[in-house]
Amino acid sequence: MREPTFWILTALAEQARHGYGVIQEVARLSEGQVTLLAGTLYAALDRLTAEGLVAVDHDEVVDGRTRRYYRLTDYGALALAAESERLQRNAQTATTQLRGRLSGRPELGPA
Amino acid sequence: MRRYRLLLRAYPPGPRREELLDTLLAVGRPSVAENLDLLRHGLRARLGRPASRWVTVVAVLVALTTGYAGAALAARATWNAVPDFPSGAAMAEITGTVFPGLPVEGDRSDDGLFLDISEQSFAGQLASGRNEDFQYVTYDFGPAGGNYVAGRYRPWTDAAAARLEAAGWTVRDVSPTGNTWIATGELDESGRGIWAIRDDLSIEFEASTITNTDRMPAGSFYASATLMRLPPWYVTAAAAAGMLLGAFLGWLLTGWVSRRTERSATAPRVAGHTLAALALLVTLPQTLFGVFAMVVEPLRLGTPFQPFWGMSLTYGYGCVLLGLLLSLLCVATVAFGARPATDPVTEPIS
Numbered sequence: 022m023r024e025p026t027f028w029i030l031t032a033l034a035e036q037a038r039h040g041y042g043v044i045q046e047v048a049r050l051s052e053g054q055v056t057l058l059a060g061t062l063y064a065a066l067d068r069l070t071a072e073g074l075v076a077v078d079h080d081e082v083v084d085g086r087t088r089r090y091y092r093l094t095d096y097g098a099l100a101l102a103a104e105s106e107r108l109q110r111n112a113q114t115a116t117t118q119l120r121g122r123l124s125g126r127p128e129l130g131p132a
Numbered sequence: 133m134r135r136y137r138l139l140l141r142a143y144p145p146g147p148r149r150e151e152l153l154d155t156l157l158a159v160g161r162p163s164v165a166e167n168l169d170l171l172r173h174g175l176r177a178r179l180g181r182p183a184s185r186w187v188t189v190v191a192v193l194v195a196l197t198t199g200y201a202g203a204a205l206a207a208r209a210t211w212n213a214v215p216d217f218p219s220g221a222a223m224a225e226i227t228g229t230v231f232p233g234l235p236v237e238g239d240r241s242d243d244g245l246f247l248d249i250s251e252q253s254f255a256g257q258l259a260s261g262r263n264e265d266f267q268y269v270t271y272d273f274g275p276a277g278g279n280y281v282a283g284r285y286r287p288w289t290d291a292a293a294a295r296l297e298a299a300g301w302t303v304r305d306v307s308p309t310g311n312t313w314i315a316t317g318e319l320d321e322s323g324r325g326i327w328a329i330r331d332d333l334s335i336e337f338e339a340s341t342i343t344n345t346d347r348m349p350a351g352s353f354y355a356s357a358t359l360m361r362l363p364p365w366y367v368t369a370a371a372a373a374g375m376l377l378g379a380f381l382g383w384l385l386t387g388w389v390s391r392r393t394e395r396s397a398t399a400p401r402v403a404g405h406t407l408a409a410l411a412l413l414v415t416l417p418q419t420l421f422g423v424f425a426m427v428v429e430p431l432r433l434g435t436p437f438q439p440f441w442g443m444s445l446t447y448g449y450g451c452v453l454l455g456l457l458l459s460l461l462c463v464a465t466v467a468f469g470a471r472p473a474t475d476p477v478t479e480p481i482s
Contacts (some may be wrong), residue, residue: 040155058166059155059171064147067182086148086154 022104028055029065030074030093030101037078037092040066066091074100133157139167152174153181155210174331178387180394193412195379197419197455202378203371204424204442207343207363210370211245211439214361217271227273230292230337230357235280245269246443268438274356278347285339286318289324301328301335304434309338314375323353333361335350354464360438368436371426389462392470400469407462415455418444 022030025047032038032046043066044057069075078090092117093101136156140149152170156162181187217240218226227236241247247267275281281288294302303326310322323340337357348354389408393401425441445452 040151041158044155044159044204058169059152059159060169061165061170061448062155064173064176064182067177071181071183083154088154089147089151 022100025061025065026069027101027104027108029062029069030056030097030104033091033093034098034101037090039081039088039090043091047086058065069097073097092105135162139170140174141179142171144387148177151297173346177243178384178391180391182388187386187390190408190412191383191390193416194386194408195382196423197412197415198357198382198385199379200419200422200426201445202374202376202381204374204445205378206374206421207367207371207439208446211363211368212366214367217359217361218333221272225299226333226335226359229295229301230273230335231275231281231355232295235276236273237276238271239459241267241270241272243269268360268440271359271414272361273354279354279356280352281339281346281351281355282352285323285341285355288353288355289326289339291321292339293328296326296328296335299330301330303328309340310342331361332362332364334362336360345417363436363439365436367439371439371442373476385463389466392466404462404466404470407458407465411455411458411462414437414451414458418451 028047028051029043031050032043038046040059043062044059045058047055066075070077070091073089073094076094078092081088081090083128133153136153140152143149143152156166159166165175176188178189179191217223223238227238245268247269288409289306293306296303305325305327307325308319308321308323309325311320312318313320322342323338325336325338327334327336329335335357337355339353339355341353342353393404422441422444426439429441430436
């Protein structure tokens with residue numbers, strides 16, 4: 022799973038959001054490290070919808086323009102949970118390795 | 133907002149444009165990166181099937197084919213505007229530079245722009261396709277009375293190359309000609325060929341001691357020259373513009389077929405896709421060869437040369453007609469057979 026996809030699914034985990042809402046939430050959750058461009062966001066939303074990870078929730082008309090809300094599907098929640106666990110395992114592995122290095126254990130050479 | 137609306141036309145018609153506009157106005161950062169991102173993803177959105185990678189591959193191949201067709205047709209159309217061969221004193225200056233002091237005879241290989249050696253009827257072309265015996269019209273000339281020049285060819289070609297340089301021509305190549313020994317691959321030199329260009333003209337001539345007649349006077353050699361027109365800058369520019377336009381239209385057409393069949397009934401979808409695949413299958417080899425020649429030949433020769441790469445298409449050689457027929461059948465099948473169902477992403481919720 023690519024990083025923008027991960028953050029979009031994460032932004033939708035709690036509640037349904039419209040496009041700008043997703044962009045704002047991703048910027049907040051990533052502490053400003055990820056800034057989604059609108060074209061990229063909607064391409065990802067289209068792809069995730071086609072893959073069943075995201076679904077259209079409802080439409081809202083604001084200032085005469087339709088604002089569409091997207092939500093995470095159950096399948097999307099499962100995929101996000103799996104990705105989250107994978108990232109946690111990776112982070113844990115890196116942390117363990119670093120702990121060994123700091124405790125003065127001899128480093129392993131290349132395989 | 134007007135700028136955004138213009139940019140959002142990269143996306144297919146539908147509520148997605150308004151949705152994006154709403155988001156863009158909220159974001160409020162019309163950066164270059166944002167614009168390029170919209171253009172890129174808008175063109176991708178035109179293809180539909182957001183989870184598919186194959187549709188992009190197909191669109192690229194179709195765009196290459198229609199781009200090649202656009203380039204070939206544009207080059208062919210603008211070739212009509214290329215100035216004719218020089219005449220009168222201007223032609224005499226050229227023939228006199230190559231064969232000074234000799235009476236010269238010369239003629240065009242044909243009256244038109246191109247020469248079809250086989251001269252097939254249109255019915256014959258439809259039945260069997262054209263063969264490769266076509267070429268751009270040339271002006272061929274040589275010494276009157278059989279193209280014989282008294283003397284030795286080596287000093288004569290050295291002097292001819294020097295005369296051409298002095299007259300403003302750029303001599304691009306002087307190379308030995310003759311038979312090759314099969315056993316060793318060694319060239320048995322019996323003459324020399326020269327290639328020179330000036331402005332939008334190219335001249336090739338050969339001086340050789342080998343002829344197929346026994347009428348050549350002793351102490352002489354055979355010499356003949358061919359004058360060709362090179363494409364001026366506007367032919368190359370038109371070909372490039374035709375390529376871009378053709379590729380763009382091919383991309384849009386692929387998107388239209390893809391989106392229209394994305395959720396249509398099985399029969400028109402399978403029929404449309406099969407016809408499109410067959411059309412690509414029969415036209416792609418010619419496209420790849422033509423595009424390769426279009427790009428590589430000018431680089432190899434170091435100058436824009438006569439666009440032979442386009443003749444396989446504009447002369448109806450190969451599978452052009454079959455490919456065109458299959459493409460039209462595909463478009464007709466999709467236009468009349470496929471009815472797109474509601475798209476849950478881009479259509480309003482009912």
